[in-house]
Amino acid sequence: MLGTGSAFAKRYYNNNALLFSDGQTAMLDCGITAPMALHHLNKTFNDIHALVISHIHADHVGGMEEFAFQMKFVFKRSVPLFVPAPLIDPLWETTLKGGLMQEEFQSLDDYFDVRPLQEGLSCEILPGLAVRPIRTKHIAGKPSYSYLVNGTFFYSADMKFDADLLHTLVDEGCQVIFHDCQLKPPGAVHTTLDQLLSLPSALQERIWLMHYDDTMPHYEGKTGAMRFVEQHRVYSF
Numbered sequence: 001m002l003g004t005g006s007a008f009a010k011r012y013y014n015n016n017a018l019l020f021s022d023g024q025t026a027m028l029d030c031g032i033t034a035p036m037a038l039h040h041l042n043k044t045f046n047d048i049h050a051l052v053i054s055h056i057h058a059d060h061v062g063g064m065e066e067f068a069f070q071m072k073f074v075f076k077r078s079v080p081l082f083v084p085a086p087l088i089d090p091l092w093e094t095t096l097k098g099g100l101m102q103e104e105f106q107s108l109d110d111y112f113d114v115r116p117l118q119e120g121l122s123c124e125i126l127p128g129l130a131v132r133p134i135r136t137k138h139i140a141g142k143p144s145y146s147y148l149v150n151g152t153f154f155y156s157a158d159m160k161f162d163a164d165l166l167h168t169l170v171d172e173g174c175q176v177i178f179h180d181c182q183l184k185p186p187g188a189v190h191t192t193l194d195q196l197l198s199l200p201s202a203l204q205e206r207i208w209l210m211h212y213d214d215t216m217p218h219y220e221g222k223t224g225a226m227r228f229v230e231q232h233r234v235y236s237f
């Protein structure tokens with residue numbers, strides 16, 4: 001995990017992940033703190049072979065301008081950018097265009113090798129690593145996606161509580177769930193710890209909590225059968 005913090009966390013980097021497969025690395029979300037988090041792991045954007053985006057909030061895409069510029073002018077290669085089709089236009093028009101547009105570069109394709117993802121369809125982004133975008137509820141009127149990885153690992157990114165989805169995923173073979181967790185209610189746009197604690201223990205055992213605020217240490221031992229994802233730790237499933 002590059003970071004495990006909420007949008008406003010200061011003790012933790014933004015909730016972004018690196019996925020390793022077959023000697024290559026994909027980045028899942030690239031927030032404001034991603035360049036510094038990579039640096040602290042002695043990595044650069046040149047170590048990234050694919051980028052996947054969940055939704056347009058700065059803690060998930062705020063590092064993309066630097067990513068784009070570094071690949072264009074420093075490393076001189078175009079990284080595959082896997083992005084759900086409905087996000088492509090707003091990602092450029094509402095977030096990146098202001099910094100990246102210049103006379104000779106007028107679109108996202110001038111910086112990234114854009115690969116549209118279709119909701120519900122699995123796509124191999126690295127050898128041995130396939131992601132399936134699942135549209136989930138986060139902010140009204142704002143497309144946002146969670147990902148099922150290789151059919152067995154669910155990464156919520158940012159989503160409101162959806163117990164039915166979690167039960168369905170497990171029924172269909174999902175083994176591990178990395179879920180965003182708002183420690184204190186109300187969970188206006190996220191899932192709260194209390195909501196996750198309402199799930200049966202057998203389901204909680206598969207859940208790891210991420211996207212938490214700076215008070216996380218106070219909640220150690222108060223999360224039922226669920227565990228906290230730790231920043232900069234590598235998990236193998």
Ligand SMILES: O=c1ccn([C@@H]2O[C@H](COP(=O)(O)O)[C@@H](O)[C@H]2O)c(=O)[nH]1
Pocket residue numbers: 006007057059139158188189190
């Ligand atoms: O309707 C809203 C929209 C946003 N917020 C707050 O902002 C952050 C947005 O960042 P996320 O990465 O989606 O967390 C969210 O956590 C809320 O704290 C809100 O409260 N209501």
Ligand SMILES: [Zn+2]
Pocket residue numbers: 006007015057059060158211
């Ligand atoms: Zn977020």
Ligand SMILES: [Zn+2]
Pocket residue numbers: 055057138158
């Ligand atoms: Zn968000």
